[in-house]
Amino acid sequence: MDTNALLTGLAGVLAAAAPVLFAVIGETITERAGIINLSMNGTVLLAAVGSFAVAYETDSLVLGLLMGALIGALVALIVAFSSITLRQSQVAVGFVLALACRDLAYFLGVPYMNQPGPRLPGWAIPGLRDVPVLGQLFFRQDILTYLSYVLIFLAWLWIFRTRPGLMLRGIGERPAAAFVRGADVNRLRYLYTVLGGAIIGIAGPAYSLNIKGGWMGTQSGLDGIGWIALAITIFGGWNPLRAALGAYLFALLQWLGLVLQSRLPGIPSQVLQVAPFPLMILTLLLVNVGNAEWVERTLAGLPEGTRRIIARLLRSLRASPPASLGVPFEQE
Amino acid sequence: MRKSLWINFGFQAGALLVALVLTTLILVAVGAPPFQAYASILRGAFGSANNLESLLISWSPLLLTTAGVLITFSAGLWNIGVEGQMVLGAIFATWLLRSLQESGTPAGLIIALGIVAGAFGGALWAGLAGALKTFGGVNEIFGGLGLNFVSTALTIYLVFGPWKRPGTGSMSGTQPFDRVLWLPTLPDMQLSPWALGISLLAVFGVYILLRGTHFGLRLKAVGKNMKAAFLLGVPTWQYNMFAFLLCGALAGVAGAIQVTSVYHRLLPNISNGYGFLGLLVAMLINYQAIWAAPVAFFFASLNTGSVQLQLLYQLDSSFSGVLQSFLVLLVLLGEGARQRFLKSNWGPRWTRTPS
Numbered sequence: 001m002d003t004n005a006l007l008t009g010l011a012g013v014l015a016a017a018a019p020v021l022f023a024v025i026g027e028t029i030t031e032r033a034g035i036i037n038l039s040m041n042g043t044v045l046l047a048a049v050g051s052f053a054v055a056y057e058t059d060s061l062v063l064g065l066l067m068g069a070l071i072g073a074l075v076a077l078i079v080a081f082s083s084i085t086l087r088q089s090q091v092a093v094g095f096v097l098a099l100a101c102r103d104l105a106y107f108l109g110v111p112y113m114n115q116p117g118p119r120l121p122g123w124a125i126p127g128l129r130d131v132p133v134l135g136q137l138f139f140r141q142d143i144l145t146y147l148s149y150v151l152i153f154l155a156w157l158w159i160f161r162t163r164p165g166l167m168l169r170g171i172g173e174r175p176a177a178a179f180v181r182g183a184d185v186n187r188l189r190y191l192y193t194v195l196g197g198a199i200i201g202i203a204g205p206a207y208s209l210n211i212k213g214g215w216m217g218t219q220s221g222l223d224g225i226g227w228i229a230l231a232i233t234i235f236g237g238w239n240p241l242r243a244a245l246g247a248y249l250f251a252l253l254q255w256l257g258l259v260l261q262s263r264l265p266g267i268p269s270q271v272l273q274v275a276p277f278p279l280m281i282l283t284l285l286l287v288n289v290g291n292a293e294w295v296e297r298t299l300a301g302l303p304e305g306t307r308r309i310i311a312r313l314l315r316s317l318r319a320s321p322p323a324s325l326g327v328p329f330e331q332e
Numbered sequence: 333m334r335k336s337l338w339i340n341f342g343f344q345a346g347a348l349l350v351a352l353v354l355t356t357l358i359l360v361a362v363g364a365p366p367f368q369a370y371a372s373i374l375r376g377a378f379g380s381a382n383n384l385e386s387l388l389i390s391w392s393p394l395l396l397t398t399a400g401v402l403i404t405f406s407a408g409l410w411n412i413g414v415e416g417q418m419v420l421g422a423i424f425a426t427w428l429l430r431s432l433q434e435s436g437t438p439a440g441l442i443i444a445l446g447i448v449a450g451a452f453g454g455a456l457w458a459g460l461a462g463a464l465k466t467f468g469g470v471n472e473i474f475g476g477l478g479l480n481f482v483s484t485a486l487t488i489y490l491v492f493g494p495w496k497r498p499g500t501g502s503m504s505g506t507q508p509f510d511r512v513l514w515l516p517t518l519p520d521m522q523l524s525p526w527a528l529g530i531s532l533l534a535v536f537g538v539y540i541l542l543r544g545t546h547f548g549l550r551l552k553a554v555g556k557n558m559k560a561a562f563l564l565g566v567p568t569w570q571y572n573m574f575a576f577l578l579c580g581a582l583a584g585v586a587g588a589i590q591v592t593s594v595y596h597r598l599l600p601n602i603s604n605g606y607g608f609l610g611l612l613v614a615m616l617i618n619y620q621a622i623w624a625a626p627v628a629f630f631f632a633s634l635n636t637g638s639v640q641l642q643l644l645y646q647l648d649s650s651f652s653g654v655l656q657s658f659l660v661l662l663v664l665l666g667e668g669a670r671q672r673f674l675k676s677n678w679g680p681r682w683t684r685t686p687s
Contacts, residue, residue: 038473078661086668091410091473092615096661099608103653108362110648217648227477234474274485281470281478288469 007136009255015141017251018148019044019206023229024236024243025155026199030076032159032238033192034172034324037079038094040200041226042101047071047204048222049109052215055205056117064118065205072201073194075101080193084186087328102223112215120144120210144206151199155240168192172322175329185329203229231280235287237319246283253279290314340670347666351658358654364645373652376640377633385523389594390606391632393418393586395531397610398624399538400582405619406542407575408555413461413476415607416483417454417580421587423487424453426506426598429513429591430495439512446513447530447588454584455577457483462576466569472576480607488600495598505599515593524593531589532625534582539621551575583607609635609656616660618667631656 023040030037037043047068055064075097083090120142128139138149159165167188170178175185207222208215232250236243289295295314299307359366377387397414404411411417428449432442457479464475492501515524542548553561554571562568590602613631617623638652 082665082668086665086672088664088668093661093664095410095412096612096615096657096664099612099653100657100661103650103657104358106650107358107648107654110646111362224481231474231478234471271485271489274481277478277481277485281464281475281482284470284474284478285464285468288471291469292467294467 007133009259011137011140013248013251013255014138015145016211016254017247018145019203019211020225020229020232020247020250021148021152021244022203022206023200023226024232024247025151025240026072026196026201026203027229027233028196028236028238028240028243029155029159029168029199030193030196031233031325032168032172032322033189033196034175034322034327034329035080035083035189035193036090036094036326037076037193037197037200038091038230039075039079039097039101039226040229041224042098042103042105043072043075043197043200044203044207044226044229045105045220045222046075046101047201048208048212048220049105049112049204049215051205052117052208053108053112055209056112056115059118061118061120061209064209065202068201068203068205069198070201071204073198076193076197076200077190079197080190083328084189090326098226106217109215109217113217115214117214118209119213142210144202144210147202148206152240152244159240169322171329172324175324175327179329189329200229228277228280231284234319234321235280235283237287238322242319250280286314286317287319290318291320336674339674343666343670343673344663347662348659350666351655351662354662355651355655355658359647359651362647364641364647369641369645369647369651372640372644373634373637375637377637383636385521387629387633387636388523388528390604390635391629392527392531393589393594393604393606394609394613394628394632395535395625396582396586396589397606398613398628399531399534399621400579400586401607401610401614402538402542402619402621402624403551403582404575404579405614406548406552406555407572408558409465409572409575410473411458411461411476411576411579412473412608412611413458413479414579414583414610415603415605416476416480417457417583418587418590418603418607419480419483419487420457420580421450421454421584422591422598422602423483423490423587424456424584425450425588425591426490426495429509430506433510433513442513443515443592446592447585450584450588450591451581452584454580454582454587456580458576458580458583459573462573466573484600487598487602491598491600503600505595505597505602508595508597509592513592514596515589517593522594524589527589527593530585534585535621535624535628538582539624542621583610605653612656612660616663 023044027037027040050071051064051068054067055061058064078097079090079094082088082093122140122142124135124140125146129135131139157165159168167178167181167183170181171183171185171188171192175183179185203225207220207225212220212222228250229247232243232246235246299311302310356366359369376383378384397418400417401411401414404414425446428446429442432445461472461475461479464470465472468475491503491505495506497507515526517524542552550561550566551571551574553564554566554568558568561571586606587602590604591598595602609631610628613624613628617627634652634655638649638655641647641651642649
C-alpha cells in the first residue's frame with residue numbers, strides 16, 4: 001500500500017469516526033451531569049431516518065441536521081423527565097427507548113429506503129488543504145467532520161476549564177455540595193441531558209446525510225453503533241479527549257477489518273466487522289480491572305519492582321465514573 | 333386502601349390508553365387505516381388454526397427468556413446479554429446434534445442431550461458476563477452487549493465456515509437436520525408439545541423459586557440491598573453468579589428449542605430478538621413471575637399478528653416492536669406518575685398515608 005492510499009484510508013477513518021464522536025461526546029456530557037442515557041442505539045437510528053426524511057422532503061440539509069438534533073433532544077428529554085421528575089430507573093427507561101426508537105425508525109423508514117437524497121458536500125479548507133500530509137488527512141473532509149474535531153476540544157474546555165463546567169462535574173460527583181454552592185441540580189441535569197441528547201442526535205444525520213448517504217433499513221449497518229458509543233464513553237473515562245481516542249481507535253479497527261478482508265477471503269465480512277467488540281470487552285476489562293479488590297490483593301503479593309510497573313499501568317488505564325452517576329438527587 | 337387500588341388501576345389503564353393513542357397516531361402518520369391494522373394483527377394472531385399454532389411456537393422461547401431474566405432482575409442484575417446466551421444455546425445444541433447424528437445414538441437421546449448442551453452453552457456465556465462483572469468490574473450491561481455481538485459473529489462464522497452447507501454457505505443457515513432429530517410435534521403440525529411443556533415448566537419453576545424458597549428470598553435480598561445482604565451473611569457474588577448461570581441456562585434452552593423444534597438448523601439471527609423481548613415482558617409485569625405466562629403470550633401474539641400487516645398493508649413488521657416498547661415505556665412512566673401523585677401534596681387528602 002503506497003503512502004497516498006494510506007493517507008486516503010486514514011482520512012476516511014477520521015470521517016467515519018465523526019458520528020461515533022458526536023454520540024460519545026453527547027453521552028459524556030450527559031453522564032458528567034449524573035444521568036445515563038441508555039437510549040443511544042435507538043436515538044441514532046431514529047435521528048438518521050428523521051433527518052434523512054426531512055432533508056429529502058424539504059431538500060434542505062440544514063433542516064435535516066436540525067431534525068437529527070431535535071430527535072436526540074426529545075428522546076433525552078423523556079429520559080430526563082422519567083428519571084429526574086418521575087424517579088424511574090434510568091437504565092430501564094433508556095433501554096426501552098433504545099428498542100422503541102429502533103423499531104420506530106425501521107417502521108417509519110420504509111418509504112425512504114434506498115432513495116437517493118441530498119448529501120453533505122465535501123469542503124476542503126482553503127490554505128490548510130495544501131499542507132503536506134496533514135492537509136490530506138484532516139482538511140479535505142466535510143463540515144460535520146470538522147465540527148467533530150472542534151467539538152472534542154470545546155467539550156473538554158467546557159468540562160475542565162470553565163466555571164459552569166466545574167458545576168457540571170459537581171452535579172455529577174457531589175450534587176449535594178453543588179446544591180449548597182447554589183446550583184439548581186435538577187434543572188442543570190435536565191439542561192445537560194437535553195444538550196447531550198441533541199449532540200447524540202447529530203450522529204444520525206452524520207450517517208444518513210453523509211457517510212451512508214441515505215437510509216437502507218436494517219441493511220444500514222447502524223444497529224449497534226449506539227451500544228459501542230456507550231462502551232467508548234466508559235473507555236474514555238468521561239473525558240472528551242480520551243473518548244475521542246477511543247472513537248478513532250474503533251474507526252481504525254473497522255477500517256483495518258475491511259483492509260484485512262481483501263487479504264483473507266476465507267473469513268466472511270460480517271465476522272471482521274464485529275472484531276471491535278471482543279476488543280471493546282477487553283478494553284473495558286483493562287479500564288475497570290484496576291478497581292477490583294482482588295487485583296490489589298494480588299498486586300500486594302508481587303515483588304516490588306513488578307508491582308510498581310503493573311500498578312502504574314493499571315492506574316493509567318483506570319477510569320471511575322462520576323460518583324453520582326444514575327443516582328437521583330433529592331433536594332431536602 | 334381500596335381507593336389507592338383504584339388509583340393504581342387508573343394510572344395503569346391511563347398508561348395503556350396513552351400508548352395505544354400514540355401507536356394509533358403513528359399508524360395514521362404513515363397513512364395506514366389504524367383500526368383495520370389492529371384488527372389484522374388480531375386476525376394474524378388468532379384468525380386461524382395455523383396462526384394460533386405459530387403464536388404458540390413463538391410463545392415458548394419468549395417464556396424461557398422471560399423466566400431467565402426474572403431471576404437476574406431479582407438479583408438486581410441487568411442481563412442484556414440474554415440475547416447472546418440464547419444464541420450460544422443454539423450453537424451448542426447444533427454442535428451436539430451434528431456430532432451425534434451419524435453415531436447411531438437413539439434420536440430421542442440426541443435431542444435431549446442437544447437441549448442439555450444448549451442449557452450448558454447459555455450458562456457458559458452468562459457465566460462469562462458474570463465473571464467479567466464479578467472479577468473484572470465490567471458492568472453486566474456492557475459485557476453482555478459485547479458478548480451479544482460476539483455470539484452473532486460466531487454464528488455467522490460457523491454458518492459460512494466450518495458448518496456451511498454442501499456447496500456454498502448462505503444466510504439461510506446450515507444444512508437442516510434429519511426429520512428424526514426434530515423435537516416430536518403434534519400430528520400434522522409444527523407445534524411441539526415438548527417445547528411448550530418445557531417452557532411452561534420453566535416459568536412455573538422460576539415462580540416457585542422466587543416466591544417460595546429460601547434461595548429466592550436471599551436472591552431478592554441481594555438484589556434489593558447488596559450491602560445489607562452481605563452484612564447479614566449472604567454470599568452475594570456467588571448469588572449473582574448463580575443468577576447469571578441459571579438465566580443463561582434457560583436462555584440456552586430457548587436457543588436449543590429454536591434449533592430442535594423451529595428451524596431445525598443454525599442460522600444467523602436465530603434468537604429473533606426474544607432475549608430483549610423477554611426483558612421487556614419482565615419490565616411490563618413489574619418483575620412479578622405470576623404474570624409472565626399471560627403477558628408473554630400477549631407479546632408473542634403481537635409478534636405473529638404483525639406479520640399480517642406486512643402482507644396486507646406493506647407495513648414493516650417492526651410495528652409489533654413499536655407497540656410492545658411503547659406499552660412498556662408508558663407503563664414505566666405511568667408508574668412514576670402514580671408514585672408522584674400519591675406522594676405529592678396536590679393529591680387528594682385521602683390518598684396520603686396516615687401517620
